[in-house]
Amino acid sequence: MSMPGLYVSPEQLMQDRADYARKGIARGRSLVTLEYDGGIALVAENASATLRKVSEIYDRIAFGGVGRYIEFDQLRIAGVRHAELKGYQYSRSDVEARSLANQYAQMLGQFFTHELKPLEVEIVVVEVGTGGEANQLYRIQYDGTVMDEEAYCCIGGDADAVRERVSDGYDPSLDVEAAIRLARSALAGDEREISAADLEVAVLEAVVPDASHRRRCFRRLDDAEVEVALGDDEAAAADEEADQDDS
């Protein structure tokens, strides 16, 4: 039965949903994930100190999300549950980012085609190689598209521009401080400055210091540590010295 006036072509429907999701994602700030010489750093622009964009999933796996907080946070929790249940049923070493990324893709794809509205999120799932294996970086879009990325990966409204700026300064031999500095300048661009307090930084360390009983590679850096990594405290100290010299 034809319904004049109410018919929407599948192409148009998908296009509208994609536009809707993209608009939602574009409202939020971006997130950069990049490999450094000792692991993977996740750096997000985030004014909130408690509503987090970057989190721990499992021993070697971390999660980053941009877009609507409540939606990517639910995905994060589902990921923790998936990983914990799998590790409980089999073994901790059987929990992998690749299978988790596929699960996320399936879920996002399902939301995109079957629900009233798509999820307005973009996420990354990364796994650090601790025994000499390569790191894994997966980027998953609102429609369930999975991309296997090398070296670095950017998500969020401004992702293309940020990616360009990361690629200009990227080198796989960067240490963790240099990686965080690069991520900040890439997130900020030329016109803005981002303070340490507005950055959320976490790392997955390939070699965990004091590994005698620690298997969890994920570590969150607090504001003071981020300031040290960025060299802001030294810069501030230098400024102060210069001021004193002037007076």
Next chain:
Amino acid sequence: MPFFAPGDDPGASFTELLRRTGSEPFAGFAQASVSPSGTGPFDGAHATTVLAVRSTEGVVVAGDRRATSGHLISHRDMRKVFPADSYSAVAIAGAAGPAVQMVRIFQLQLEYYEKIEGKPLSLEGKANQLAEMLRAHLPQAMMGLAVVPIFAGFEPSDGRGRLFQYDVTGGRYEEQDYATAGSGSLHAGTVLKLGFRDDLSEPDALALSVQALWHAADEDSATGGPDPVRGIYPVLAAIGSNGFRQLSDAESGEVFAALQADLASGGNDSPTARMGPPEASR
């Protein structure tokens, strides 16, 4: 991938998540027909003496390595002291199979809560979680598969060590100075009672724990002593402001060597002896 409707969400409880996804964490034991005396068709491994002592730096936890099945030794190198998370430890006595399963679920629960909620449970909250697991285990305990743990930890905000003792019904009792559980607990407890002082440093608390385990092994056939031939020593762990640390076999061996040297020379240098006679301290 598990996804729940709001209102039906299992929240930060891992055991509840297991139940919702169709695997009962403590199932299986309930169906087994076990006689209360432990001599029925099931005669699984039994874990014995564990203890915890408060020190000025935090708390020390120790356990022997023997597991028995009736009158036989089933394992010489069993582990009964486990890190529960980075600032706490759990030590177990009782039926080994269910006890190890309970520890595993407990460890997973603490880490799961920390990840879901974004911050770790308080020490009190952790102690209550373990009590709840024991309560869930009560039917099996009544059938002869009792598990009796000790929980000890350090609360960074408090800056002191705390320890908790339990019974099979899930009763939770906070102890101020020391706690013991298992078949050799009576003898170990007496040594701790006599040797405990309020200003016990971490090395002294470790020495006292080793002395207590030694005497428990001396009197109780189900408690294992140090085994220098195989290099197997009781597990010693210390929790303080730097978190959980288990001593290596070599370090534990040294603490035992000191005790042996002391016993050989007449026992004048033990923590108990150093306390002096009761009159002297008054």
